[in-house]
Amino acid sequence: MLVVRILRIRVNGLPLYKNSFDVSFYAVQRVQNNHLNSVFNLFGNIYVNTVEGFAGINASGKTTALKIISFTSMLLKAAPLNAEFVPQILGEGMNTVFDIDFFADGKIYHLTSEMMKEKNQDGNHRVRIVSERLWVKSVTTKINKSNLLNYDENTPVRVRNNSDEYLPDDVSIMIAVNKQIQDKGMFVDLAMLTNFNLFLPEDGSIPTEIISLLDPTIQYISIENINDKVVTKLKFYNQKELVLFNPAELNVYLSSGTVKGVRVFIDATRVLKNGGYMIVDEVENHFNHELVTSLLRLFLNKRTNPKGAVLVFSTHYPELLDELERNDAVFITRSKEGLTVDNLNTLLNRNDMKKSEVYQSNFLGGTAPKYNALLALQKSIIKDMEA
Numbered sequence: 185m186l187v188v189r190i191l192r193i194r195v196n197g198l199p200l201y202k203n204s205f206d207v208s209f210y211a212v213q214r215v216q217n218n219h220l221n222s223v224f225n226l227f228g229n230i231y232v233n234t235v236e237g238f239a240g241i242n243a244s245g246k247t248t249a250l251k252i253i254s255f256t257s258m259l260l261k262a263a264p265l266n267a268e269f270v271p272q273i274l275g276e277g278m279n280t281v282f283d284i285d286f287f288a289d290g291k292i293y294h295l296t297s298e299m300m301k302e303k304n305q306d307g308n309h310r311v312r313i314v315s316e317r318l319w320v321k322s323v324t325t326k327i328n329k330s331n332l333l334n335y336d337e338n339t340p341v342r343v344r345n346n347s348d349e350y351l352p353d354d355v356s357i358m359i360a361v362n363k364q365i366q367d368k369g370m371f372v373d374l375a376m377l378t379n380f381n382l383f384l385p386e387d388g389s390i391p392t393e394i395i396s397l398l399d400p401t402i403q404y405i406s407i408e409n410i411n412d413k414v415v416t417k418l419k420f421y422n423q424k425e426l427v428l429f430n431p432a433e434l435n436v437y438l439s440s441g442t443v444k445g446v447r448v449f450i451d452a453t454r455v456l457k458n459g460g461y462m463i464v465d466e467v468e469n470h471f472n473h474e475l476v477t478s479l480l481r482l483f484l485n486k487r488t489n490p491k492g493a494v495l496v497f498s499t500h501y502p503e504l505l506d507e508l509e510r511n512d513a514v515f516i517t518r519s520k521e522g523l524t525v526d527n528l529n530t531l532l533n534r535n536d537m538k539k540s541e542v543y544q545s546n547f548l549g550g551t552a553p554k555y556n557a558l559l560a561l562q563k564s565i566i567k568d569m570e571a
Contacts, residue, residue: 188286192284198252200273209236213510235484238525245524246517261358266311277301278300288365290322291322291323292323293318294319298316320341370458374448389407390446401420415429441470441471444469462483467504480497498517
């Protein structure tokens with residue numbers, strides 16, 4: 185099965201970012217034998233990390249980073265950019281340029297896509313792709329980390345022609361490329377579940393292994409389609425079966441973590457099976473530490489992840505970073521006169537230091553709540569108490 189592998193995303197012209205947004209998903213550090221579980225080999229000495237974590241304090245740009253990655257997937261899938269929503273990551277009237285390097289079908293591609301967000305006469309926004317170019321090169325034994333993303337800039341294999349009446353101005357030229365590479369990879373974006381636990385049922389039963397992991401008091405949850413109506417059956421051990429005609433009713437009987445977990449772990453098994461991508465924003469929401477680490481370890485284990493599926497998550501909790509063996513699998517988001525995102529490998533040269541301690545100590549700067557703000561809040565509370 186051929187799967188598109190994102191190598192690097194660089195974006196210029198994003199209004200919230202201080203500089204360019206630049207994130208690499210291939211392993212820039214040397215891959216040691218004891219790290220082989222957490223990477224997937226593409227060819228030669230080129231690997232991709234199977235778990236990528238974005239960590240930062242509140243309002244540091246974690247969710248924005250995941251939105252950029254999700255938008256990149258829309259470009260690569262040649263999905264209509266105006267089909268569902270116009271992303272807030274783009275600035276109105278600003279030219280934004282996406283430079284995306286990816287691997288597929290034994291070749292390395294580089295897509296440059298320039299676009300603009302505009303306001304229609306009705307006041308709604310839309311995205312228009314202004315120009316695009318695509319380069320490609322075959323994998324040879326001469327390719328290594330130092331020249332992986334080098335191309336002959338004078339010979340793009342495809343250039344967007346906006347006079348083409350058959351190509352909508354919000355659809356990438358990747359639509360033609362995808363027919364050639366026959367990409368079957370999945371891209372599951374669960375960022376919408378950050379604050380809302382949605383249970384979207386399909387016919388069949390929830391695997392007992394998932395149910396046992398989430399809540400051992402549940403005997404089964406099954407979904408049936410009866411006369412074009414979705415019926416959910418819920419059974420606890422030593423209790424009568426409950427028949428629910430609205431999936432939202434599950435929130436009455438199950439915890440938020442169980443409801444979210446059913447969706448997350450079912451989607452995780454689908455992505456692991458197909459070798460795709462899965463995005464989870466604020467992965468710890470409604471989950472205890474054991475559930476989060478269980479999810480991460482599914483992607484970090486070659487036996488459960490033989491096809492190199494990639495989990496991309498954000499978190500407020502630095503302790504989760506200790507689950508990741510490699511510094512180049514961690515990105516630190518910060519906000520000071522604009523958002524920044526930096527690979528931990530560029531900020532910390534040592535692998536033997538505990539990532540959570542480095543983060544919490546504010547050694548990196550901008551990773552701990554501001555001391556002066558906390559002190560001011562304490563003084564305010566004390567003053568109110570004494571009044």
